[in-house]
Amino acid sequence: MKASARLVVSLDPHGNSVVRVLRSQSPLTLVPHRRAGPVALVHLVSSVTAPLGGDALELTVEVGPGAALDLRGVAATLMLPGPTGAPSSSLVRFTVEGSVRYLPEPTVVTGRAHHTSVVEAELDGHAQLRTREVLVLGRTGEAPGTLATTMRATRCGKPLLHQQLVVGGTAADASPAGLAGKRVVGTELLLDDVPRARDGGEWWSVVPLAAGGTLATAMGDDVVTVTNVLDAI
Amino acid sequence: MLTALILADSRFPGGGHVHSGGLEEAAARGLVVDEPSLRSFLHGRLLTAGLLAAGFAAAAARGEDLAVLDAELDARTPSPAQREASRAQGRGMLRAARRAWPSARLAALPAAPHQPLVIGVLVGEPYEAALTCAYLAVSGPASAAVRLLGLDPFGVNAIVARLEVEEVAARACEELPALGSPALDLLAEAHVRREGVRLFGS
Numbered sequence: 001m002k003a004s005a006r007l008v009v010s011l012d013p014h015g016n017s018v019v020r021v022l023r024s025q026s027p028l029t030l031v032p033h034r035r036a037g038p039v040a041l042v043h044l045v046s047s048v049t050a051p052l053g054g055d056a057l058e059l060t061v062e063v064g065p066g067a068a069l070d071l072r073g074v075a076a077t078l079m080l081p082g083p084t085g086a087p088s089s090s091l092v093r094f095t096v097e098g099s100v101r102y103l104p105e106p107t108v109v110t111g112r113a114h115h116t117s118v119v120e121a122e123l124d125g126h127a128q129l130r131t132r133e134v135l136v137l138g139r140t141g142e143a144p145g146t147l148a149t150t151m152r153a154t155r156c157g158k159p160l161l162h163q164q165l166v167v168g169g170t171a172a173d174a175s176p177a178g179l180a181g182k183r184v185v186g187t188e189l190l191l192d193d194v195p196r197a198r199d200g201g202e203w204w205s206v207v208p209l210a211a212g213g214t215l216a217t218a219m220g221d222d223v224v225t226v227t228n229v230l231d232a233i
Numbered sequence: 234m235l236t237a238l239i240l241a242d243s244r245f246p247g248g249g250h251v252h253s254g255g256l257e258e259a260a261a262r263g264l265v266v267d268e269p270s271l272r273s274f275l276h277g278r279l280l281t282a283g284l285l286a287a288g289f290a291a292a293a294a295r296g297e298d299l300a301v302l303d304a305e306l307d308a309r310t311p312s313p314a315q316r317e318a319s320r321a322q323g324r325g326m327l328r329a330a331r332r333a334w335p336s337a338r339l340a341a342l343p344a345a346p347h348q349p350l351v352i353g354v355l356v357g358e359p360y361e362a363a364l365t366c367a368y369l370a371v372s373g374p375a376s377a378a379v380r381l382l383g384l385d386p387f388g389v390n391a392i393v394a395r396l397e398v399e400e401v402a403a404r405a406c407e408e409l410p411a412l413g414s415p416a417l418d419l420l421a422e423a424h425v426r427r428e429g430v431r432l433f434g435s
Binding site (some may be wrong): 009152158159161162163164165172174175177178179185187198200203204207208209211219 | 255
């Protein structure tokens with residue numbers, strides 16, 4: 001299944017963030033909330049089981065100057081293999097001149113899944129972005145398939161963060177220099193001008209990025225432990 | 234080739250011997266205790282941090298813009314402790330290199346450049362630069378393991394010799410990698426916070 005969806009949010013003269021373009025294509029169904037306010041709330045609903053092997057999904061999001069968007073998931077995503085063994089892919093591209101919070105629910109990389117995920121964000125000088133990714137390596141008792149997930153964020157074309165994480169299929173999952181045998185890995189990226197103290201514990205850290213912004217990372221054996229760390233930022 | 238050999242030699246006075254690449258913290262936590270766990274650590278480090286560093290060394294050797302590479306490597310190194318370790322080793326290598334191999338491109342590097350960029354500029358041939366960088370990504374932690382854990386040097390050397398350093402160096406020449414290692418980032422940050430005696434700077 002190939003699908004592309006598009007969402008455009010801009011500020012109206014009354015100071016409300018308004019959804020100007022909303023183009024859903026199954027399984028990428030965008031559900032806006034009918035309430036006027038400074039922040040537009042849209043839920044991203046997977047209206048068909050996705051991603052399956054062979055799927056290519058693309059979501060484009062544009063948020064204009066002064067506008068704010070809260071884009072949320074409603075359920076965990078299960079990455080599943082397709083009938084042919086073909087890989088699946090997803091691309092989410094943000095162009096932000098206002099403010100975006102992108103908070104999907106956790107992603108479970110099931111056995112034999114083979115997926116490539118890319119999130120790209122281009123921010124202008126004052127734009128803000130908060131985005132979270134929580135990966136679960138396999139369902140209970142299941143070894144994960146393979147996933148390569150990439151996040152690239154730039155501000156006015158200059159790189160802020162570019163990280164790829166590859167899980168499954170290599171001995172690096174168990175390595176103390178890879179995923180250290182942890183089942184859940186979460187990151188929260190905050191691109192704004194709020195200074196946050198560098199902090200950390202045994203399996204988590206909050207660090208300032210070189211060119212501005214903050215990254216929180218947590219690893220653990222369950223989703224609750226990891227999301228508790230990310231929620232606290 | 235001779236430059237690559239000199240840079241990879243543990244007797245090269247670039248100050249690399251004070252960095253363990255996360256091994257000291259991993260050993261302190263009991264994550265690396267013997268040869269099998271060291272092999273796993275080095276394998277994971279080679280496939281993540283090693284590939285990343287080697288890719289940037291290859292790009293610098295190809296003559297790509299050093300300021301752009303510096304910013305791109307910063308963006309791929311979220312942990313400040315890892316950025317500081319890379320730049321400290323770059324500064325140490327640059328100090329020795331300015332005497333041995335002065336050049337205009339070397340002079341164009343900032344005072345504390347990321348180490349892979351220094352290696353790329355000095356070696357000048359992408360695959361050799363990548364190979365040097367990938368090897369240094371595991372040889373430093375391996376020798377640290379001998380010192381910290383009292384492992385058999387022959388056994389540790391055999392582990393290093395069997396790692397797929399050449400394959401990783403070849404892959405590093407294909408495109409600029411962006412592979413991260415969350416565990417290495419967390420180990421590096423925890424190492425900085427650790428109180429008490431530390432033998433290594435990272």
